[in-house]
Each structure stands twice: as C-alpha cells, then as structure tokens.
Amino acid sequence: MQSIFKQAIDAETIRSINEAVDAASDGESFEMLIPPKTTAFLAPFKTTLNQQCNAINWDADSFVVTRTTTEKGNRAAQCFHFDNFRKTTLIVLKSGDAALNGDILIRNGLRKSPKSLWPTMVTKIFWTNPVTWAFLRIPFIRDRFFTRVPLVAGDVMVFDGSTTYHGNLPLSAGVRRSILIHEDPLFKDAFITKLFHRLCTMIFYKT
Numbered sequence: 001m002q003s004i005f006k007q008a009i010d011a012e013t014i015r016s017i018n019e020a021v022d023a024a025s026d027g028e029s030f031e032m033l034i035p036p037k038t039t040a041f042l043a044p045f046k047t048t049l050n051q052q053c054n055a056i057n058w059d060a061d062s063f064v065v066t067r068t069t070t071e072k073g074n075r076a077a078q079c080f081h082f083d084n085f086r087k088t089t090l091i092v093l094k095s096g097d098a099a100l101n102g103d104i105l106i107r108n109g110l111r112k113s114p115k116s117l118w119p120t121m122v123t124k125i126f127w128t129n130p131v132t133w134a135f136l137r138i139p140f141i142r143d144r145f146f147t148r149v150p151l152v153a154g155d156v157m158v159f160d161g162s163t164t165y166h167g168n169l170p171l172s173a174g175v176r177r178s179i180l181i182h183e184d185p186l187f188k189d190a191f192i193t194k195l196f197h198r199l200c201t202m203i204f205y206k207t
Contacts, residue, residue: 101169
C-alpha cells in the first residue's frame with residue numbers, strides 16, 4: 001500500500017530543484033537521470049527534503065532518479081513495471097491539470113513481497129514486456145486495471161515498488177517531473193539483477 005503526504009515540500013524548494021534539473025537536462029521528451037549525476041546536482045537539497053517530510057529517508061545508500069516526461073515521451077512513461085527496490089519515494093516536481101496529466105497509475109496485489117530470485121524474475125518478465133504494455137495502454141483496459149493517484153508538485157508518495165505495479169497516465173501537454181528515491185534493493189548482488197540494471201542504463205537511464 002502507499003502513503004501520501006500532500007504539499008509536503010514547499011514551493012521554493014520545488015522551484016530550486018526544478019532549476020537544478022533543467023540545468024542538468026538535455027531536454028529530451030523522456031529523460032531519466034541517475035547517479036552519479038543526480039547525486040551531484042541534487043546534493044544541495046538532500047537535507048532539506050529529509051527535513052520537510054519525515055517519510056523521506058534519503059541516505060548514502062539510496063538510488064535517486066529524476067524523471068521528466070513530455071507528451072512526446074508517453075510510450076516510455078507507460079512502460080509499466082515493478083521496482084527492484086522495496087521502498088520507493090516519489091516527490092512530484094512538475095504536474096499539469098489536464099485530464100491526461102501523467103498521473104501515476106498503480107495496481108496492488110499482482111505479486112507478494114519477493115523472497116527468492118527466480119520467481120521474482122518470472123513475474124517481472126511476465127508483467128514487464130512490450131506485449132503486456134501494448135495491452136495495458138488501451139484506455140478502456142488501462143482505466144479499469146489501474147488506480148489513478150492524483151498528485152501535484154510538492155506532494156510525496158511512499159510505496160513498496162517491488163509489489164506495486166506502476167507506470168503513468170499519458171500526458172497531453174506540458175511536463176511531468178519527479179524525483180524517485182529507491183531504498184532496500186532486491187537481490188543486489190545477483191548477476192541477473194546487475195544485468196537488468198545494465199539494460200535499463202542502456203535504454204532509459206542517463207548517468
């Protein structure tokens with residue numbers, strides 16, 4: 001399940017973080033920046049975020065990502081998935097007010113908390129592939145399968161990314177941007193976990 005903290009981060013902090021992300025960004029339609037890049041340009045805000053919302057626990061072991069999407073990046077934003085971490089903290093930096101505004105979509109109950117590697121990989125592959133994505137992108141199916149969680153800039157949501165299947169609603173205009181703080185990795189020393197991270201780095205991530 002998820003916990004939501006409305007307007008937990010003040011507007012001035014959000015504005016300053018957006019300026020830092022803009023300076024680090026290449027302006028692509030779908031962009032995910034990861035460590036060490038995020039570690040560097042977000043460092044001035046680490047203490048402030050931890051202080052403004054007690055649910056945020058950003059420490060030296062956290063894997064911190066910034067994610068920016070425009071209407072041209074909708075296909076990538078709808079690559080629904082499970083995280084390879086037990087705790088994910090989502091901090092919204094930019095949001096819109098259109099009907100299609102890129103809100104996060106979640107589905108609980110598809111798998112239990114992972115305890116062994118191979119059953120976890122089987123469920124991950126089943127739910128994280130182009131065929132499944134194409135099916136779940138159909139609006140009639142998507143809107144009945146997922147729960148939409150409306151969040152705006154300054155809101156914080158904490159959830160178990162390893163058991164919560166999630167992605168985003170399409171974006172019709174504007175920009176959707178978030179910080180994602182991941183903690184408690186699953187099977188971090190396993191070869192398949194390292195391989196999956198490498199593939200994500202090649203396809204989605206920018207260091």
